[in-house]
Amino acid sequence: MYVIDQERCVKCGLCLSWCPSEAIVGENPSRFRHSLVYEKVYIDPNKCIECGLCVSEERPCPFYAIYDDKVGLPVLEPADGTKYSKYIYKYNPEADNYYARFFGEEYYREDSNVKQMIAELPWKWITRIDGDIMPNCNFYVAHWVLPHDEPLMSVGHPPHIHRDPEIIMVIGGDPENPNELGAEIEMCFGPEMEKHIINETCLIYIPPYFVHCPWKPLRTWKPWIFVEINQGLRHTEKVYNQMLPKDVVEADPALDFFRDDGFEG
Ligand code: SF4
Ligand code: SF4
Secondary structure (H helix, E strand, C coil), rough: EEECCCCCCCCCCCHHCCCCCCCCCEEEEEEEEEECCCEEEEEECCCCCCHHHCCCCCCCCCCCCCCCCCCCCCCCCCCCCCHHHCCCCCCCCCCCHHHHEEEEEEEECCCHHHHHHHEEEEEEEEEEEECCCCCCCCCEEEECCCCCCCCCCCECCEEEECCCEEEEEEEEEECCCCCEEEEEEEEECCCCCCCEEEEEEEEECCCCCCCCCECCCECCCCEEEEEEEECCCCCCCEECCHHHCHHHHHHHHHHHHHCEEEECC
């Protein structure tokens, strides 16, 4: 039999809508400021079909108040000041070197120019995380872009797709004028490579398998923040250099930076 522990339950009513047989009953709802609060929430054993949905991972009671009495009330470890520390992630570039992970052995090879290329970038890494670092967490990256007078790279980040939807946030760093980016970036969209100039704070949505880029920061006169969110547990990227002129591709060593990541074949 499924029951609700009345001490743990905060009577929010969230579980009422989940139950397929309307077995969860909420009595006398009211508002406590803006919070919906019932006088009592309980499970009617005559209606409960014991489907288990109200104790599933998809529909959890945030307060772990619902339980199967054959299993017992979930035991909660005491919150001793460290219980939830695992959710606060501080990026440590020594322990989690993004470039070393991305380039693999090539990063460490003595004849590789990867470290040199990275050192010359006007970027300051802020943080990154993905499902390997935090279970079930999507991929996020954030870095500053510092002033530069010349375009970064002749081609830029070449055309590519991602398996999952992507959000790119382009955030101006001036709190007095947050819409001002202080930079110009050239970006192409679609198989037609429709060209746009990004010069204000904005958010760019990239649907799954939508070909986009080159992404080419032309110049930056005020530091701004770049945030990339791949809405999957891991970053994926499939590169389409064949959309660019052959001679241009062959002449740009920076294109070594960009390679298929997370796509098979
Ligand atoms: S979701 Fe949990 S806390 Fe909210 S009413 Fe249901 S049992 Fe109570
Ligand atoms: S076990 Fe299924 S039927 Fe019973 S209260 Fe939970 S959701 Fe409703």
